[in-house]
Amino acid sequence: MRVVVNAATSADGKLSSKRREQIAISGPDDFDRMDALRAESDAVMVGVGTVLADDPHLTVEEPERQVARRERDASAHPARVVADSRARTPTDARILDDEATTYLLVSEAAPAERIEELEAAGARLVTAGDERVDLTSALASLEREGVERLMVEGGGELLFSLFEADLADELRLYVGSKLIGGRDAPTLADGEGFVEEFPELELEDVERVDDGVLLRYAVE
Ligand code: NAP
Numbered sequence: 001m002r003v004v005v006n007a008a009t010s011a012d013g014k015l016s017s018k019r020r021e022q023i024a025i026s027g028p029d030d031f032d033r034m035d036a037l038r039a040e041s042d043a044v045m046v047g048v049g050t051v052l053a054d055d056p057h058l059t060v061e062e063p064e065r066q067v068a069r070r071e072r073d074a075s076a077h078p079a080r081v082v083a084d085s086r087a088r089t090p091t092d093a094r095i096l097d098d099e100a101t102t103y104l105l106v107s108e109a110a111p112a113e114r115i116e117e118l119e120a121a122g123a124r125l126v127t128a129g130d131e132r133v134d135l136t137s138a139l140a141s142l143e144r145e146g147v148e149r150l151m152v153e154g155g156g157e158l159l160f161s162l163f164e165a166d167l168a169d170e171l172r173l174y175v176g177s178k179l180i181g182g183r184d185a186p187t188l189a190d191g192e193g194f195v196e197e198f199p200e201l202e203l204e205d206v207e208r209v210d211d212g213v214l215l216r217y218a219v220e
Pocket of ligand 1: 006007008009014015016017019020021022023025046047048049050051053054083084085086088132133134135153154155156157158159161162186190
Protein backbone atom coordinates (compact mmCIF):
# COMPACT_ATOMS: atom_id res chain seq x y z
CA MET A 1 0.00 0.00 0.00
CA ARG A 2 1.21 3.51 -0.79
CA VAL A 3 0.26 6.11 1.84
CA VAL A 4 0.28 9.79 0.87
CA VAL A 5 -0.32 12.40 3.56
CA ASN A 6 -1.83 15.62 2.22
CA ALA A 7 -2.37 18.59 4.51
CA ALA A 8 -2.44 22.38 4.55
CA THR A 9 -0.90 24.43 7.33
CA SER A 10 -0.58 28.12 8.06
CA ALA A 11 2.89 29.67 7.82
CA ASP A 12 3.27 28.87 11.53
CA GLY A 13 2.46 25.19 11.04
CA LYS A 14 -1.14 25.08 12.29
CA LEU A 15 -3.84 22.89 10.74
CA SER A 16 -6.64 25.03 12.19
CA SER A 17 -7.30 27.44 15.05
CA LYS A 18 -7.47 26.69 18.76
CA ARG A 19 -11.25 26.38 18.30
CA ARG A 20 -10.52 23.44 15.94
CA GLU A 21 -12.72 24.99 13.32
CA GLN A 22 -11.82 24.42 9.69
CA ILE A 23 -9.94 27.39 8.20
CA ALA A 24 -9.43 28.13 4.50
CA ILE A 25 -5.64 27.90 4.29
CA SER A 26 -5.17 27.19 0.60
CA GLY A 27 -6.83 28.60 -2.53
CA PRO A 28 -8.67 27.26 -5.60
CA ASP A 29 -5.62 25.76 -7.35
CA ASP A 30 -4.63 23.84 -4.27
CA PHE A 31 -8.20 22.60 -3.73
CA ASP A 32 -8.17 21.40 -7.32
CA ARG A 33 -4.83 19.61 -6.79
CA MET A 34 -6.25 17.99 -3.66
CA ASP A 35 -9.38 16.92 -5.55
CA ALA A 36 -7.18 15.30 -8.23
CA LEU A 37 -5.23 13.45 -5.55
CA ARG A 38 -8.47 12.19 -3.99
CA ALA A 39 -9.60 11.03 -7.43
CA GLU A 40 -6.36 9.03 -7.84
CA SER A 41 -6.76 7.35 -4.44
CA ASP A 42 -8.60 4.17 -3.49
CA ALA A 43 -9.45 5.61 -0.08
CA VAL A 44 -9.22 8.88 1.87
CA MET A 45 -8.63 8.77 5.62
CA VAL A 46 -9.08 11.15 8.56
CA GLY A 47 -9.17 10.85 12.36
CA VAL A 48 -12.45 11.05 14.24
CA GLY A 49 -11.32 14.45 15.60
CA THR A 50 -11.63 15.83 12.07
CA VAL A 51 -15.05 14.20 11.58
CA LEU A 52 -16.30 15.76 14.83
CA ALA A 53 -14.74 19.17 14.07
CA ASP A 54 -15.46 19.59 10.36
CA ASP A 55 -18.00 16.93 9.32
CA PRO A 56 -16.15 16.48 5.98
CA HIS A 57 -17.62 14.63 3.00
CA LEU A 58 -14.27 13.45 1.54
CA THR A 59 -15.65 12.90 -1.96
CA VAL A 60 -14.33 13.99 -5.38
CA GLU A 61 -15.80 17.37 -6.37
CA GLU A 62 -15.04 17.54 -10.09
CA PRO A 63 -17.66 15.59 -12.12
CA GLU A 64 -15.16 14.77 -14.89
CA ARG A 65 -12.89 13.09 -12.38
CA GLN A 66 -15.84 11.05 -11.09
CA VAL A 67 -16.60 9.95 -14.66
CA ALA A 68 -12.95 9.05 -15.26
CA ARG A 69 -12.95 6.91 -12.11
CA ARG A 70 -16.16 5.16 -13.22
CA GLU A 71 -14.49 4.43 -16.55
CA ARG A 72 -11.57 2.69 -14.89
CA ASP A 73 -13.39 1.00 -11.98
CA ALA A 74 -16.83 1.04 -10.40
CA SER A 75 -16.98 3.82 -7.86
CA ALA A 76 -17.18 7.54 -8.58
CA HIS A 77 -15.48 8.31 -5.26
CA PRO A 78 -12.71 6.72 -3.21
CA ALA A 79 -13.73 4.91 -0.04
CA ARG A 80 -13.72 6.99 3.13
CA VAL A 81 -11.86 5.83 6.24
CA VAL A 82 -12.07 7.12 9.82
CA ALA A 83 -9.75 6.11 12.67
CA ASP A 84 -12.26 6.03 15.51
CA SER A 85 -11.20 3.78 18.44
CA ARG A 86 -14.42 4.15 20.42
CA ALA A 87 -16.85 4.48 17.51
CA ARG A 88 -17.69 8.14 18.24
CA THR A 89 -18.56 9.01 14.63
CA PRO A 90 -22.12 10.41 14.62
CA THR A 91 -24.57 8.28 12.62
CA ASP A 92 -25.63 11.40 10.70
CA ALA A 93 -22.03 12.34 9.74
CA ARG A 94 -21.67 13.31 6.07
CA ILE A 95 -19.07 10.57 5.54
CA LEU A 96 -21.84 8.03 6.19
CA ASP A 97 -24.04 9.06 3.28
CA ASP A 98 -24.51 6.76 0.27
CA GLU A 99 -21.98 8.47 -2.02
CA ALA A 100 -19.11 6.11 -1.20
CA THR A 101 -18.09 3.14 0.93
CA THR A 102 -17.03 4.13 4.45
CA TYR A 103 -14.73 2.11 6.70
CA LEU A 104 -14.62 2.88 10.40
CA LEU A 105 -11.43 1.63 12.05
CA VAL A 106 -12.31 0.89 15.68
CA SER A 107 -10.59 -0.80 18.64
CA GLU A 108 -11.79 -3.59 20.92
CA ALA A 109 -12.86 -0.79 23.33
CA ALA A 110 -15.64 0.41 21.01
CA PRO A 111 -19.07 -0.13 22.64
CA ALA A 112 -21.04 -2.91 20.90
CA GLU A 113 -24.15 -0.71 20.78
CA ARG A 114 -22.33 2.04 18.88
CA ILE A 115 -20.93 -0.53 16.46
CA GLU A 116 -24.44 -1.81 15.74
CA GLU A 117 -25.75 1.73 15.19
CA LEU A 118 -22.91 2.59 12.83
CA GLU A 119 -23.26 -0.65 10.88
CA ALA A 120 -26.97 0.09 10.54
CA ALA A 121 -25.98 3.52 9.18
CA GLY A 122 -23.97 1.78 6.45
CA ALA A 123 -20.42 1.79 7.84
CA ARG A 124 -18.05 -1.13 7.36
CA LEU A 125 -16.31 -1.78 10.65
CA VAL A 126 -12.69 -2.90 10.93
CA THR A 127 -11.46 -3.77 14.44
CA ALA A 128 -7.74 -3.43 15.22
CA GLY A 129 -6.06 -2.73 18.57
CA ASP A 130 -7.20 -2.96 22.19
CA GLU A 131 -7.73 0.63 23.40
CA ARG A 132 -6.69 2.62 20.34
CA VAL A 133 -6.75 1.73 16.66
CA ASP A 134 -3.61 -0.21 15.72
CA LEU A 135 -2.90 1.56 12.46
CA THR A 136 -0.45 -1.02 11.10
CA SER A 137 -2.95 -3.82 11.44
CA ALA A 138 -5.93 -1.68 10.32
CA LEU A 139 -4.15 -0.55 7.15
CA ALA A 140 -3.21 -4.18 6.39
CA SER A 141 -6.94 -5.03 6.62
CA LEU A 142 -7.77 -2.17 4.25
CA GLU A 143 -5.14 -3.45 1.83
CA ARG A 144 -6.85 -6.85 1.86
CA GLU A 145 -10.04 -4.98 0.88
CA GLY A 146 -8.21 -3.66 -2.18
CA VAL A 147 -6.97 -0.28 -0.93
CA GLU A 148 -3.59 0.18 -2.63
CA ARG A 149 -3.41 3.99 -2.67
CA LEU A 150 -4.39 5.66 0.59
CA MET A 151 -4.55 9.43 0.99
CA VAL A 152 -4.52 10.69 4.60
CA GLU A 153 -5.81 14.19 5.22
CA GLY A 154 -5.28 14.60 8.98
CA GLY A 155 -5.64 15.80 11.61
CA GLY A 156 -2.56 16.24 13.73
CA GLU A 157 -3.20 13.41 16.20
CA LEU A 158 -3.69 10.82 13.48
CA LEU A 159 -0.74 12.10 11.45
CA PHE A 160 1.63 11.83 14.42
CA SER A 161 0.62 8.19 14.93
CA LEU A 162 0.99 7.47 11.25
CA PHE A 163 4.55 8.88 11.18
CA GLU A 164 5.36 7.17 14.49
CA ALA A 165 4.31 3.79 13.05
CA ASP A 166 6.37 4.53 9.93
CA LEU A 167 3.34 4.09 7.69
CA ALA A 168 3.56 7.24 5.54
CA ASP A 169 5.44 7.10 2.23
CA GLU A 170 4.96 10.67 1.07
CA LEU A 171 3.98 14.07 2.49
CA ARG A 172 2.41 16.78 0.35
CA LEU A 173 2.28 19.88 2.48
CA TYR A 174 0.70 23.12 1.40
CA VAL A 175 1.96 26.05 3.48
CA GLY A 176 -0.35 29.02 3.20
CA SER A 177 0.41 32.69 3.78
CA LYS A 178 -1.52 33.11 6.99
CA LEU A 179 -0.66 33.02 10.67
CA ILE A 180 -3.02 31.21 13.03
CA GLY A 181 -1.06 30.97 16.28
CA GLY A 182 -2.20 29.48 19.57
CA ARG A 183 -0.30 26.88 21.59
CA ASP A 184 -3.39 24.67 21.59
CA ALA A 185 -4.09 24.91 17.87
CA PRO A 186 -3.49 21.59 16.07
CA THR A 187 -0.26 21.25 14.10
CA LEU A 188 0.76 18.84 11.35
CA ALA A 189 1.97 16.26 13.89
CA ASP A 190 0.69 16.48 17.47
CA GLY A 191 0.42 13.33 19.62
CA GLU A 192 3.17 12.83 22.22
CA GLY A 193 5.86 14.34 19.99
CA PHE A 194 9.17 12.76 19.06
CA VAL A 195 12.11 13.18 21.45
CA GLU A 196 14.81 10.87 20.11
CA GLU A 197 14.29 9.41 16.70
CA PHE A 198 12.78 12.06 14.47
CA PRO A 199 11.27 10.96 11.17
CA GLU A 200 13.40 12.30 8.33
CA LEU A 201 11.87 13.74 5.19
CA GLU A 202 13.51 14.16 1.83
CA LEU A 203 12.42 17.32 0.00
CA GLU A 204 11.61 16.31 -3.58
CA ASP A 205 9.85 19.33 -5.00
CA VAL A 206 8.81 22.91 -4.20
CA GLU A 207 6.12 24.73 -6.15
CA ARG A 208 4.31 28.03 -5.72
CA VAL A 209 0.53 27.38 -5.69
CA ASP A 210 -2.05 30.13 -5.11
CA ASP A 211 -0.59 32.37 -2.43
CA GLY A 212 1.49 29.68 -0.80
CA VAL A 213 3.95 26.86 -1.36
CA LEU A 214 3.46 23.17 -2.03
CA LEU A 215 6.22 21.02 -0.58
CA ARG A 216 6.55 17.39 -1.66
CA TYR A 217 8.55 15.13 0.61
CA ALA A 218 9.39 11.45 0.54
CA VAL A 219 9.33 9.96 4.03
CA GLU A 220 12.57 8.06 4.59
P1 NAP B 1 -7.67 13.88 14.22
O1 NAP B 1 -6.23 13.62 14.07
O2 NAP B 1 -8.52 14.07 13.02
O3 NAP B 1 -8.35 12.69 15.04
C1 NAP B 1 -7.73 12.30 16.25
C2 NAP B 1 -8.50 11.18 16.87
O4 NAP B 1 -8.40 10.01 16.06
C3 NAP B 1 -7.92 10.80 18.19
O5 NAP B 1 -8.35 11.66 19.22
C4 NAP B 1 -8.42 9.39 18.33
O6 NAP B 1 -9.70 9.41 18.96
C5 NAP B 1 -8.59 8.91 16.89
N1 NAP B 1 -7.62 7.86 16.64
C6 NAP B 1 -7.90 6.56 16.44
N2 NAP B 1 -6.80 5.85 16.33
C7 NAP B 1 -5.77 6.70 16.46
C8 NAP B 1 -4.37 6.52 16.46
N3 NAP B 1 -3.81 5.32 16.29
N4 NAP B 1 -3.60 7.60 16.64
C9 NAP B 1 -4.15 8.83 16.80
N5 NAP B 1 -5.49 9.07 16.82
C10 NAP B 1 -6.28 7.98 16.66
O7 NAP B 1 -7.95 15.08 15.24
P2 NAP B 1 -7.16 16.41 15.60
O8 NAP B 1 -5.72 16.18 15.78
O9 NAP B 1 -7.95 17.03 16.70
O10 NAP B 1 -7.35 17.28 14.31
C11 NAP B 1 -8.57 17.87 13.99
C12 NAP B 1 -8.32 19.27 13.49
O11 NAP B 1 -7.49 19.18 12.32
C13 NAP B 1 -9.57 20.01 13.08
O12 NAP B 1 -9.49 21.32 13.59
C14 NAP B 1 -9.51 20.03 11.56
O13 NAP B 1 -10.10 21.19 11.03
C15 NAP B 1 -8.04 20.01 11.31
N6 NAP B 1 -7.66 19.45 10.00
C16 NAP B 1 -6.96 20.24 9.15
C17 NAP B 1 -6.51 19.73 7.94
C18 NAP B 1 -5.66 20.57 7.03
O14 NAP B 1 -5.13 20.04 6.05
N7 NAP B 1 -5.52 21.84 7.30
C19 NAP B 1 -6.83 18.42 7.57
C20 NAP B 1 -7.56 17.63 8.47
C21 NAP B 1 -7.97 18.17 9.70
P3 NAP B 1 -10.14 8.06 19.71
O15 NAP B 1 -9.10 7.81 20.77
O16 NAP B 1 -11.50 8.33 20.19
O17 NAP B 1 -10.07 7.03 18.64
